[in-house]
Structure formats: C-alpha cells, structure tokens
Amino acid sequence: MRKTSDTGGLRTLGWDGLIQILLIGNSVVMLAPIVIMVFSAFKTNAQIFQSPFSIPDFTHVASILRVWNETDFLLYMGNSLIVTATSIALILILGTMAAYAIARYEFRGSGFILLFFLAGLTLPLKLAIIPLFIQMRDFGLIDSRLSLIFIYVATGLPTAVFIMTGFIRSLPNELEDAARMDGASEARIMWSIMLPLVRPAMVIAAIQNVVPIWNDFFFPLIFIQNNDLKTLPQGLTTFMGEFGTDWGVLFSGLTLSALPIIILYIALSRQFINGMTAGAIK
C-alpha cells in the first residue's frame, strides 16, 4: 500500500528484503504441492518414486487417458455440473426475490426476515444430518440429486440474501420512482429496471456459493449411493480406492479434478477472492 523505504534507509530495506524472502518462500510452499501433482500426472510409477520433483515428459499422457477413458470421471464431473448449476440458479433466483423485497419495500416483519436469513449463516447444517436423512427418506429423495440441490439452496441462500440486500439497498430510488409515475407495475420495475443493476452482487453471491457446492463431499456421502449420481469429490474417493497402487493414475485423477477450478481461479482471481471473502469482510 505505502512504501516506507525512503524513510528508514538500510534498515527498512532489510525489513522489506526479509518480507520479500518470506513471501517467496510461502508462495513456493503454496504452489509446490500443486506443481508436483500436475507433474506426477505425466509420470510413470517408477518416475514418481525415483524422481518426484523432476520435470516430466509432458507427452506421456497414458495415465491421464486411463482416467479419462477407464473411470467414471466424466460422469462424476457431469453430475457435479448439474447439481452445482441448478443450485446456483435457484440460490440466485430465490435470493434475489427475498433480498429485493427486504431492500426495496417497507413492510412489517422485513427486519425479522432479514435476521432470519442472517441466522442461517451460522447454523452448521451438518449437525442436523440425522433429521435431514429421515426427512429426505420420507420425501423419497435418497439417491436423488434433488436432495443435494435442496440442501445447497438452503445453506447458500443466507449468504446470497446477506450480500444482495446490502447491495440492492444502495441502489438509487430515482429510476424506480420515475417508472412508478409512468404506471409501470412492481414486477416490471423489478425485472426491467432494477435487476440489470443487481448483476454485480449476483456474481459475488454466485462465486461465494459455487466453490463450497462444487467441492462439497459431506452431503453426497450421506445421500448418494448410486454410482451414476455421484459428484466429483465423492467419485474421486471411489476411484482413488480402485487404483490405489497406480500413482500415475491417482495423480492424474487429482489433476483432472483440480484443473477446471484452478484455471477458472487464475483467470478470475480478483472475482474469486472478492467473492469468497465477501461474507467475512463487511
């Protein structure tokens, strides 16, 4: 943020140097495991054990092809996509509805409703897994994607409502009032005038939820037993078990699973960092 090297001379320079070394060291520790993982995906078992840190021959894609062709990797990926996309869509639709009503209209109980959603931020639903399990069984939703989608929507809504209410409140009244004078209906005002302005908050709410939902392991573990419905994190544990001794395949599986989100993150790092820390930074 601010440079102090002009005030302290050598001493400050030394301090900055120390910090620079610490940061570089930390980045090495953060990145090395990921680099080793990707490198190992291109190695044979023997190469992984003999020279774990060497740069591989990137044309050796046998392990990657095995994961691609012989395991259900693509199936799991598809399931994760379906579950995540549906959940995010529902979170955004329902979250915007609630946030819009709370932020744009004065009505009795609006404060209470906001508090109700905020309370949801802190409830660890994991601990209610026994009632959830019984409830889902009664609804006939065990071994169904809907069980996951419903849970993700319920856990994702509080953050979405929290982020979007704050944002929608900050939007100016003038456009809305003008449209109301012209006789536009409330639905029309929301859809054509306000919603286009809400998009930035929707992006943050989407990113904040997409990572935990895409990565979730716990709820599929409980609710999905059918292999055809398993999500990527859950499926990954299955085929890591099957290929337990072939490290080339194991690292390829991990690399293929991690790569989509790593690439997305590197491309959109600013949005990811803002999105994922938005709830914690007020």
Next chain:
Amino acid sequence: MITAKLTGRRLWIAALVVPPLAFMCLFLVYPILSAFAYAFYEWRGLARGEFVWFANFHRVLFEFPFSERTVNAFKHNIFVFFALMVLQNGLGFILAYCLWRELWGARFHRIAVFLPVVLSTVIVGLLWKLFYHPLFGAVNATLRGLGLGSLAQPWLGQDSTALTAIVVANAWHMVGFPTLVFLAGMQRIPSEILDAVRMETESEWVKMTKIVWPLVAPSATVVFTLLFVGAFNWFELPFIMAGVDGAPHGATDVLGLYFYRTAFGSMSASAENFGPGSALAVLIFLFIAVVSSVITVRLRKREIQL
C-alpha cells in the same frame, strides 16, 4: 382503490418472500429443530421409539464406551483448534502484513496464497495422503533431499504425528482465507493514523503490535470465530486422510468423525445409533453456539475499547 393497490402490493411482496423462506424453513430450520427433539427419543434404526428424557445424553457423556470416545475426540478437537490458530491464523496474519506492504510481486503472492482455498477438501486430503506416504511420498523425499533423511517417518501411520500431519494439510489448504481477511482489515486503516505513527517511531515492530494488530481486531474476531466453528465441525479432511475410525488407534478421532460413525457408521448392518448420535449433535451444536458467541462478544468489546 387504495386498499386494492395495497393488497396487490402485499401479495407481490409475499410472492417474493414466501418461496425463499419456505425453502429455509423446510431444509434448514426444521431439520435443526428436529435434531434437538430427536435427541430425547429412543431409536430403533430409522424408527422413532419412546421419549427417554436425557438417556441419550447420559450415554454419550457418562457411559462406556461412548464417554471415553467423547472425551478423546473432544481433546483432539481442542488440539486442532489451537494448532490451527497458530499455524493457519497466525501465519495468515504475518502473511497479510507482508502482502500489505505491496512489495514487488505482491499481486502474484496474493493469488498463490489463496489458490489452495478453492480446491476441494477431497483433493487436498488425497493429495497430502499421497505426499505423506512413508516410502514414496513427497514429504519424506524432500527430507531426504535436504539431508534430513533421519526425520523421515510414517506421518499418518503413527499416533504421535498423525493428527498434526492432518492439521498441517488443513493449514496449507486454508491459510489464504485468514490472510485475505486480515489484509482487507489492514487496507482499511486510514493513512493519517499510519503517518502519525511514523512520526513517533521508526520501529516496524511497534507499528505492527501497537497499531496494525489492534486496528484489525474486527477481522480477527471474524477469523477466530470461523476457525472455532470449523475446528469443532472438522470432518472431511480427517475422514479422507485417516478414515472414519480416526486411525491409527483413534489418534485422529475428532467429534465430527465420531458423530458420523455413531449415526451412520454401521448403516449396512442397519444398526445406526441415531439416539446417541442426535445427542452428540446437540451437544456439539450447543458448545459451538455458546463458545463462539462468547468469543464474539468478548472480542467485540475489545474492539470498541481500542
């Protein structure tokens, strides 16, 4: 006319608010309230039996073998909390301070430190499990490469190191989160204050301990509370890396694993212990709720004083 318009608006607001509220009630509030009710019943598999008052709680807290496991798992959670406090949040604060100085390459370092955060716990757990392999893993290979081969050991295979090894993997995975929350707190410190301090002292240490640390107290409250909740909810990473029994010999058993095992562990044998499981869930939930609100209130008080 006016009343018609008002009713119309009321209906419109209800149409917006009711569906999301219904979702929350059905899949969040109702299950959590039920969790409290279920703990007071006897369970035969999935069938609810008699109302048994505090019998389930009594079993979990005072009756062998439950009681011993409860205490063992609870102790491990406390260790995990303090270890992560130092490793994850402590390092996070130092890293945030380093990044805040905006030295050359800070943007790159910021992206690097947060990269593992976006990875799935499953990927992180499996990756580190491979790294910790006693013969072929990268951790021991690194030690050998540094000439520290004598320190190589079966990290996940022995009681003395297994839990710490998982904690280290967790710290690698999540350290980016407190780092960026602290960094955001530091970036909000008004520059007038920093300039004033610079007139008073040249010591970076004084600046850090007397000014930066107190002024990022709000970030610290958030980060401490989240870590506390996370540490006592801990499940995925030990499940992936050590297994549901907390291998070896329960050395990595934590409340999350123990709760899952009690409730669903023997599902194939259709002998779930939903009663004690529910009691355990309620106890963990109450503990988290009470302690985290105490932490928040106490730390918030500190924020105002400073």
